[in-house]
Amino acid sequence: MKSFKKITTGFVIQDYVILPNGTSVCQGQEFIAGDQVDYENRFGDDVTGQVDTTKEVYCPFDMVQPKRVPYNPVKEAYENGNCPDCGYEIDDNVQNGDCCPNCKHVFWDDEVDSSVTG
Numbered sequence: 001m002k003s004f005k006k007i008t009t010g011f012v013i014q015d016y017v018i019l020p021n022g023t024s025v026c027q028g029q030e031f032i033a034g035d036q037v038d039y040e041n042r043f044g045d046d047v048t049g050q051v052d053t054t055k056e057v058y059c060p061f062d063m064v065q066p067k068r069v070p071y072n073p074v075k076e077a078y079e080n081g082n083c084p085d086c087g088y089e090i091d092d093n094v095q096n097g098d099c100c101p102n103c104k105h106v107f108w109d110d111e112v113d114s115s116v117t118g
Contacts (some may be wrong), residue, residue, distance in 0.1 A: 004047055008061075009036035017071050027071075074098075077109035079084045 010033040015087040016024045019099055039051045051063045075090045101108050 001041060001047060001050060003042060003043075004051055005040045006051075006056075007038045007040065008033050010034040013038075017069070019069070019071065020076050025069050025071075027068050028065055029063070031061055033061060073111065074107055074109045077111075078107070083107075091116045 010031060012029055012031055014026050014029045017027050018024050035099060037048075038046065039048045043092045045099040071093055072092055072094060074096055075096050076089060077091060078084060083100040083105050086100060086103040088100050090100070090107060091098075094107050096108050099105065100107065
């Protein structure tokens with residue numbers, strides 16, 4: 001046998017955010033390889049007992065992360081992402097308790113856990 005396929009069974013844990021329009025978007029994922037490993041030849045036949053796994057060079061599971069959508073729940077709490085007092089566009093990195101640089105309005109979203117955002 002000159003080649004084979006290694007099939008590793010595992011799990012994927014995905015983290016989602018819910019956008020203001022209700023759409024759920026995946027922001028990241030974690031791949032967890034399980035203990036179940038099978039080997040097949042190029043025809044799909046089981047060759048598990050024929051592969052010398054002691055000579056197998058480690059190959060990492062290079063899984064691709066999804067493209068993250070810019071989402072800040074504090075900014076999203078304000079209509080069109082603007083300060084309600086002066087209309088200034090709120091910075092994408094705003095955190096609970098930050099002030100508007102234009103009028104000093106304090107930005108706050110009760111649904112945000114401040115220990116997470118800053």
